[in-house]
Amino acid sequence: RYYFEVEISGAGTYVGLTCKGIDRKGEERNGCISGNNFSWSLHWNGKEFTAWHSDTETPLKASPFRRLGIYVDFLGGILSFYGVEPDAMTLIHKFECKFSEPVYPAFWLSKKENTIRIVDLGVEPEKPMP
Numbered sequence: 842r843y844y845f846e847v848e849i850s851g852a853g854t855y856v857g858l859t860c861k862g863i864d865r866k867g868e869e870r871n872g873c874i875s876g877n878n879f880s881w882s883l884h885w886n887g888k889e890f891t892a893w894h895s896d897t898e899t900p901l902k903a904s905p906f907r908r909l910g911i912y913v914d915f916l917g918g919i920l921s922f923y924g925v926e927p928d929a930m931t932l933i934h935k936f937e938c939k940f941s942e943p944v945y946p947a948f949w950l951s952k953k954e955n956t957i958r959i960v961d962l963g964v965e966p967e968k969p970m971p
Contacts, residue, residue: 844912845946846925846962851955852887856909858920859947860940880947881936883909883922892922892934903933908960915940 847856860879882893885905892899906924913920920936948957 846960853951857882
């Protein structure tokens, strides 16, 4: 299991996960983090969030958040996105997945002025049990 947070700025910002084997140089649809079976993402378009997986866009009813929490339970097959505020966390969307290979954080900025900042949570990453 792993958890991290990011701060996003700008419409057209994607945050998600991708499998190790994603096509990085081939057809755009197979190399982006929205149009294939081996990536899952949350997109902020400046007005609302949408979830993307397998070329399917799901509109979400969530307040705008600048800080997002991403929780991955690899063995449990769960990827959850949270809106993070100083005193609360709100579930934005949860994917139920069957991860078949290692996954990695993935980001896409559709405009050069957009930003994503990985937040330093000040804690050691969770270590596997011996």
